[in-house]
Amino acid sequence: MNNVKSLNKWANAHTYLPVDLLRMALGIFLFWKGVTFITNIQYLVDLLSPIDKLDDGMSGMLIVHYVASAHFLRGILIFFGLLTRWALIVQLPILIGAVVINFMGEMHSQNLFLSLITLVICVAFIIYGSGKHSADYYFKMQE
Structure with missing residues (x-):
């Protein structure tokens, strides 16, 4: 927990509007x-x-609906900077899967370029945090 607090203090001291615009x-x-x-x-x-698991029906549709709704909902959270690190950590398996799928099939x-760029940016924001222009920062200052 102390590591997250020290990362937040560093990120808030070194935050810039272009970084927050990149998060958005x-x-x-x-x-x-x-x-x-x-x-x-x-x-x-x-x-x-x-x-191959997509051929048996139920698990394939579960994966498809999970990926679609995860991108949709976590995109909203990341845009507003609400629970950014948690949203990105949960998003990582999907993005790693997107990179791996490019090597498994055609x-x-x-798609590989977009997946890799998105993965790198997500890892950067897991380390950096949501920044000063975010809901996380706003709610932290309200305490």
Whole structure:
């Protein structure tokens, strides 16, 4: 817990508006991907097709709906800076899976590039935190 507090103090002392705008852009991107996946489930099923488990029906649809709703809801949390670290930590398995899927099936260089960039930015914000222009900071100052 002390490590998180020291990281928060460092991040709040060295926060800049462009970093917070990058966090907000990440939230918008994840929200947009969630909306894309929800409105076009077949696109997500095709992306996840290298995984053999999608053939048995129930578990495949569970994965598809989990990924779509996770991007949608966590994108909103990350945009507002609410529970940012927790949202990103839970988002990591999905992003790691997105990178791995590109190596299991047909290589889509654009999807691989977007997945890697998103993964790197997520890891950076797990370390950095949500910054001063966030709901986390606002609620912390209200205590």
